[in-house]
Amino acid sequence: MDPIDVAVDLADLDDLLTRDETDIRDAVRAMARSRIAPYVADWFERGAPDDPRGLVKELGDLGVLGMHLTGYGCAGLSATQYGLACLELEAVDSGIRSLVSVQGSLAMYALWRFATESVKQEWLPRMAAGDAIGCFGLTEPDHGSDPAGMATRARRDGSDWVLDGRKMWITNGSIADVAVVWANTEEGIRGFAVPTATPGFTTVEMKHKMSLRASVTSELLLDAVRVPDECAFPEVRGLAGPLTCLTEARFGIIWGSMGAARSCLATALRYALSREQFGRPIAGFQLTQQKLADMELEYVKGVLLALHLARRKDSGVLRPVQVSLGKLNNVREALEICRAARTILGANGISLEYPVIRHMNNLESVLTYEGTVEMHTLVIGKAMTGLDAFR
Structure with a gap:
C-alpha cells in the first residue's frame, strides 16, 4: 500500500470493514485509478469525457450501476459497499460519481421503486449492464429548492399522457436513453419513464460550466411528448x-x-x-x-x-x-x-x-x-x- 494512503488513514478505518466490503472497494479503486484518473483532468479541461457511453459500459461491466438494487440484473450489494464505491469514484472526480449516482440512485432507483413491471423489465437490465443510460428530470429553470411549483405538465389524452415543460441541470441528459420526468397533473405530481427517442423530446447540452466538467449536463425540452399510460408511475403521487x-x-x-x-x-x-x-x-x-x-x-x-x-x-x-x-x-x-x-x-x-x-x-x-x-x-x-x- 502507498505510504501516503497509510498516513491518511491514521484511524485504521479499514478495521471497521468486512472482507467483502474491502474487495468491492479495491476493485472500484483499481478501475478508477487505471481507466479514469489518467484522463479525467483532460476531460475536465475540455468540458466532456472522450466517450461517455463507453465509460458507462465499463462501469456497467464493473457492476456499479444500480449495484445496491436487487433483481433485473442488478448486483444486490449492500449500502456500505455502494458507499465505498462512491468514495472511490469521487476520489477520481465528482462528475464520474455523479454519473453513477444519477444512473443508479435516481433513474434506476425511481424505475425500480415506482415504475410498472413492463417498464422495469424494459430498462433496468440494460441500465445495470451499461447498455442504456438514464437521467432524472426534476429541477427546472425557475424551480430548484421548491419543486412543488414545477411548471412541467402532463395531461391525459385518451390512453396516453402528453408532457410539456423544461428541466434544467440534468446530469446525463443528452446521452440518456430514458428520462425519469416529474410533472404536475390533475392528480398531483407524478413520475414518467420517457424514452428520449420519443418525438418532441430534445436536449441542449449546457456549456460554460466551471464545475463538473467531466460529466454531461443538459437541459431537457418536452414539447407535446406523448407516452403510453404504462410509462406513468402507477402508485406514487406528490413530492x-x-x-x-x-x-x-x-x-x-x-x-x-x-x-x-x-x-x-x-x-x-x-x-x-x-x-x-x-x-x-x-x-x-x-x-x-x-x-x-x-x-x-x-x-x-x-x-x-x-x-x-x-x-x-x-x-x-x-x-x-x-x-x-x-x-x-x-x-x-x-x-x-x-x-x-x-x-x-x-x-x-x-x-x-x-x-x-x-x-x-x-x-x-x-x-x-x-x-x-x-x-x-x-x-x-x-x-x-x-x-x-x-x-
Whole structure:
C-alpha cells in the first residue's frame, strides 16, 4: 500500500470493514485509478469525457450501476459497499460519481421503486449492464429548492399522457436513453419513464460550466411528448416520489465527498513532503502540520459518519434527516479540506496537473445540488425543534 494512503488513514478505518466490503472497494479503486484518473483532468479541461457511453459500459461491466438494487440484473450489494464505491469514484472526480449516482440512485432507483413491471423489465437490465443510460428530470429553470411549483405538465389524452415543460441541470441528459420526468397533473405530481427517442423530446447540452466538467449536463425540452399510460408511475403521487429518490442519491454524496477530500489530503501531504522551502520540506513547518492534522481529523470524522449511516441503511433504519446530517457535514468539510490543500500547494494548487482545484470546483456544485446547505440546515432544524422554518 502507498505510504501516503497509510498516513491518511491514521484511524485504521479499514478495521471497521468486512472482507467483502474491502474487495468491492479495491476493485472500484483499481478501475478508477487505471481507466479514469489518467484522463479525467483532460476531460475536465475540455468540458466532456472522450466517450461517455463507453465509460458507462465499463462501469456497467464493473457492476456499479444500480449495484445496491436487487433483481433485473442488478448486483444486490449492500449500502456500505455502494458507499465505498462512491468514495472511490469521487476520489477520481465528482462528475464520474455523479454519473453513477444519477444512473443508479435516481433513474434506476425511481424505475425500480415506482415504475410498472413492463417498464422495469424494459430498462433496468440494460441500465445495470451499461447498455442504456438514464437521467432524472426534476429541477427546472425557475424551480430548484421548491419543486412543488414545477411548471412541467402532463395531461391525459385518451390512453396516453402528453408532457410539456423544461428541466434544467440534468446530469446525463443528452446521452440518456430514458428520462425519469416529474410533472404536475390533475392528480398531483407524478413520475414518467420517457424514452428520449420519443418525438418532441430534445436536449441542449449546457456549456460554460466551471464545475463538473467531466460529466454531461443538459437541459431537457418536452414539447407535446406523448407516452403510453404504462410509462406513468402507477402508485406514487406528490413530492414523496422524487424526494425518496433524492434521499437515495444523497446517501452516495455522503460517501463520495469524502473521496474528493481524501484525494486532496493525500495530494497535499505528498506535496508537502517533497516541496522544500528555507532548506527543508514544508511538511516540517508547524503551520503546515496544523493544516494537515485538521484535514485528517475532518476526513476521519466524515468517513466514520458515512459508515455509521451506511450501517443504519443496511439495517433499514436510516432516516431522511440523518441523510441531511451526512450530506451537509461531509460536503462542507470536504470543501474545506480541498481549500486547505490548495493553500499547501500554493500556486500549483490551481493547476490541473494536480487534482485539488478540480475537486474544489466540483464540490461547489455538490454543495448545492440535491439540497442546498440552507435546505439541509432547515431539515435538521425542524427535526430538532419541531418547527418548520421553510416558509
